[in-house]
Amino acid sequence: MNFLNAVVVGFKEIWAHKFRSVLTMLGIILGVSSLVGMSALVKGMENGMKEALVAIGGLEKVRLDENDIPAYQRYMADQAVGCTMNDVYALQKSAPLIRMVTPEMRMRDVTITRNGKYFNPFVFVGTWPNALEMNQHVVEYGRMFNEIDDEMARNVCVIGTETRDALWGTPEDLGYELNPVGQRITIKHQPFTIIGMFQHYESERERKVRELAKEKPVEPVRTNSPARSKGWGKRGSSYVYTLKNSTVYIPLNTMWVKFRSTAGSNNIPDARLSALSVKVADVETLEQAIQQAHNVLMHTHKGIEDFAFQTQEDWAENINRAIRNARISGGIIAAISLLVGGIGIMNIMLASITERIREIGIRKAIGASFMDIFIQILVESVVIAIIGGAAGLLTSLGLVRLLGVLSPTDNTPQITVNALLIAFAFSVGVGILAGLVPAFKAARLDPIQALRYE
Template sequence: MHPLLGVEEGIKEIWAHKFRSMLTMSGVILGVGSLMAMFALTEGIAAGSRAFMNQVGGIERVEIRDSPVPPNQEDIAELSPGRTYADAQALRRSASLLESISTEIDYGGKLTRLNFQTNPRLVGVEPDNLVTDKHEIEYGRFITEMDLSERNRVVVLGRGLIADLWEDENAVPIGETVLLNGQSFTIVGILTQYLTDSAKRQKALGITKEQEERRKARGNFKKGRTYDPFWYKNRAALIPLTTMQNLFKASNVVNGVDQGPDPKVSRIVVRIADVNQFNAAIDQMRNILLLMHRGIHDFGFDTREDWFEGIERSIRATRFSGGLIAGIGLLVGGLGITNIMLASITERIREIGIRRAIGARRGDIFTQILIEALVLALLGGIIGIGVGYGLVQVLVWAAPSENAPIVTSISIFISLGFALLVGIIAGLYPAYKASLLSPIQALRYE
């Protein structure tokens, strides 16, 4: 029997019993739609998480932090100088597996312009901070080696600070002067504004602007503040590391005695050149730092591996639970197809007998019934794809999330593949039962 003939017969049978066929396909439609929506949601979460990780430095970013010394070294812990700028210099000289190294010093304070004042994330940085933290410059430039050597009073501001100090949040105040803890600094650069997917969509649709206009219409001229996962970039005030040491870290008072400039740094951030040599790079840094810290293991490494693996585990768990729910829907759809095919066979016993009598083989009958079941499942799957896509769009419109769902061609093919698999399994028993019918008994059936 030619497969196309089976497809034609299957379509005729569906058309002859439209309402019954639609009810039969409903389980497959819901199952495939749920499966596709689940794939889109998890793909959106995965893409959003990877994009966020990339914006905050990527998996190659490693931060060297303080760590409690082991119990067997507690008595000699004071031998270590702690995390200092000398550690960064040693890594630059000897750590061949690192792409870039940046030393950072945090300091609290106030940022002032005219009558406007705000609280920045004030950090002293080196030029390599542009690479290690993956900053993007919208206007102007970043901190340079000349700024370090001459201890220039220059600052690079995040977009969130511009919005606080200027009435126009899109202002470009390159060359203007602001006060950091009462000290004058010249703005030389502005970082790109970092937004979540949801915030980008709201800004593109003008929702954020409408909210600001409604707030002003109510007489509230104070700018609203919502949680910003990129606050540490959008509210950053970055100055040369040497300027930070000279202006704000020039003294280090211990037990009432000024020890001079504080050699400690807040953190050392590195970027590993090749992720395939990640563990080797960590071991290389550990050996260099142990030498610098006189054998005292008072440091550790904050990596993104555990974070990334946690995200992947969460996504796998979501896919499993969503797939289980969609699988139940497909199972119900498969049972419906089996039931309707058995009913169809009962109605067509004489037709099957006639076909057998004029030469149709058992295999031909088996193939025809199986193809009809596949046609039912395939049509249900195609409609389910449309339902799933529509469901995703409704979710995006009704409740914009941080990670917009993404419909991929792979998810469509997988969903259709499951629909066809359900059709094959559901059609096996009815096809087998129909192929066993005796031509004589079938012709006698009333």
């Protein structure tokens, strides 16, 4: 019997028991669609995490922080210079693998006030204009300060939306998007002019929440108790974006002249930078670039290793690990349901061959060999699995859409071609595995016994 004939016979057999076959396929359909749905969810998660990774500056950004001096250099601790502008100029001149250097002078516990309202920005740094590109900021209103603002140490600042929201109110509260450019605020008792505001950074998920909320009529929340600060995680938004939104940048020289030069211990101004961000020319040569920067900095630091590089690779690795875990656990659950579908097929094929013992006997008596019967039963089981798998792919499209509708605030699940192919291949594999035992049992039947079977 050739293969095509076996397929035709398989289809006829399935068609003869439509209801039973559909029930059997249901297991495979559910298994395949849960496999595809699972992978689409994980893919959506991955997209959200990658988005967050880009928001904090991408892989090519490397931060240089102060670090504990290694034990063998401890005796030179009082010689350590820390990160200074010397490092910045040295890196610009001598480290060609590094494309961009941004110094950061940070100040903590800063309070911004205006009209009796106050705000504590998470990031309050004096920096260069190129911080805009370094940290992937986008100015929505006004402009970033420029070299002249920096040179003249002007009292200008560029703020994130959190500052605006705290001092004037969120767009949701006000009912319109307020443009704070040109407004005066007070930072640590110094008057500052806002010359620019970044756009509102949010994950895909937050954007969806906001859009959904926009469609609903606004209901003002009335509370009798005083408003309480809810910390950095307010509005349920993710940490990375909230931090980015509560950024306030001022020119580096302004920071130095207006704040730092008077704030050192023992009245000695502290000229050290709190951090230094560099961008490598190419992620491929990240290792070499860091090595190069390290060599340069060892000179400017008098050979004392009081600094460390923080790459985003750990972050990326964490993302990959989380994705891998989600994929494995989701895959196992979906594979189990597919396995259950396969057991359903095997069960029904076993019942079917018991029902057809006589038919198998007749077929053997008129010349069907072991392989003929084996292939016939196997093909039948595979045909069920293939139809079920194809139907499962179709339902998975619906399932993924349903998931998107059920939780519109989550990352959009995304179906990949790979997931479809793998799920389909799995269903076919399960069909083959499930058919092996029944096919073997059927093919091994003794024709005389089978013919006598009633």
